[in-house]
Amino acid sequence: MSKGSNPSSVTTTSSQEPSEFIKPYFQQAIDSAQDLYEGSTPNFFPNATYTDFAPETSTALNLTSARALAGNPLLNQSQTEASNILAGNYLNPSTNPYSKALYDQMAGDVISDVNSQFTSAGRFGSGANQEILTQELGQLANQVYGDQYNRERDIMANTMATAPGLGEMDYNDIAKLQGVGVEKEGLEQAKLQDAIARYDYEQQKPYIKLNQYLGSLGASVPSNTIETSPVFRNTGAGLLKGAGMGANVAGQLGMNPLYGAIGGGLLGGFF
Numbered sequence: 227m228s229k230g231s232n233p234s235s236v237t238t239t240s241s242q243e244p245s246e247f248i249k250p251y252f253q254q255a256i257d258s259a260q261d262l263y264e265g266s267t268p269n270f271f272p273n274a275t276y277t278d279f280a281p282e283t284s285t286a287l288n289l290t291s292a293r294a295l296a297g298n299p300l301l302n303q304s305q306t307e308a309s310n311i312l313a314g315n316y317l318n319p320s321t322n323p324y325s326k327a328l329y330d331q332m333a334g335d336v337i338s339d340v341n342s343q344f345t346s347a348g349r350f351g352s353g354a355n356q357e358i359l360t361q362e363l364g365q366l367a368n369q370v371y372g373d374q375y376n377r378e379r380d381i382m383a384n385t386m387a388t389a390p391g392l393g394e395m396d397y398n399d400i401a402k403l404q405g406v407g408v409e410k411e412g413l414e415q416a417k418l419q420d421a422i423a424r425y426d427y428e429q430q431k432p433y434i435k436l437n438q439y440l441g442s443l444g445a446s447v448p449s450n451t452i453e454t455s456p457v458f459r460n461t462g463a464g465l466l467k468g469a470g471m472g473a474n475v476a477g478q479l480g481m482n483p484l485y486g487a488i489g490g491g492l493l494g495g496f497f
C-alpha cells in the first residue's frame with residue numbers, strides 16, 4: 227500500500243443463479259421433491275423378510291418331538307436287561323430253561339445208570355447207592371451250570387462297562403427335543419427381527435424423507451453471496467492513471483498533450 231492511501235469498506239454482492247433455460251427444470255425437480263416428501267413412499271418391503279418352515283420341515287420337527295417325548299423303546303429294553311444282568315438274575319440255573327432241560331435230561335441218564343448198577347449188585351436203595359448218586363449228580367451240575375455261571379459273570383462285567391453309555395443315551399431324546407425347540411425359536415426370532423426392522427424403518431422414515439427433500443432443495447435453490455472487504459486508494463497509481471487519461475483526451479481535442487497529462491494527473495490524485 228502506498229503512502230497516503232485511505233481505507234474504506236465496500237460491500238460487494240454477487241449472485242449465482244442457474245441459467246434461464248435450466249430454471250424450469252430446477253423448479254420441476256423441486257416440485258417433484260415436494261411431492262415425494264408429502265407422499266407415502268418409500269415403504270418397507272410389504273412381504274415377510276424371513277422364510278417359513280417348509281411342510282416337510284414342520285412334519286419332521288413334529289415327528290422328532292413325538293419320538294423324543296416317547297423315548298426309544300429299544301433303549302428302555304436295553305436298560306432293563308442291563309439292570310437284570312447287574313442284579314444277578316441270570317446266575318440262578320433255573321433262569322435258563324435250556325440249561326435246566328439239558329441238566330434234567332443228563333441227570334436222568336445218570337440216575338438210571340447208577341441205579342442200574344446198584345440193582346444188579348442187589349444194593350439198590352442202599353446208603354452207598356444214594357451217596358454215589360448224589361456225587362454223580364453234583365458233578366453233572368458243576369459241568370452244566372458251572373460254565374453257565376462263569377459266562378454270566380463275564381456278561382455282567384461287560385454290562386458294567388456299557389451301563390454308563392446306556393444311561394447317557396437318555397439325554398439323546400432330550401437333545402433331539404431341544405433341537406426342535408432351537409429351530410422353532412430361530413423362526414420366531416426371524417419373525418421378531420422382521421417386526422423390529424419394520425418398526426425401526428417407520429421411525430426413521432420421516433427423517434430420511436426430510437433429509438432427501440432438503441438435499442434436493444439445497445441442490446437447486448439459487449445462492450447469493452455477500453462479501454464485505456476493505457478497499458485502499460493508491461494516490462501514486464491514481465496520479466499516473468489520471469495523467470495518461472488526460473493526455474489521451476487532450477490529444478483527441480487538439481490540445482497540447484502535456485497540458486492534458488498535468489490536468490489529468492491532478493484529477494487522478496483524488497481517486
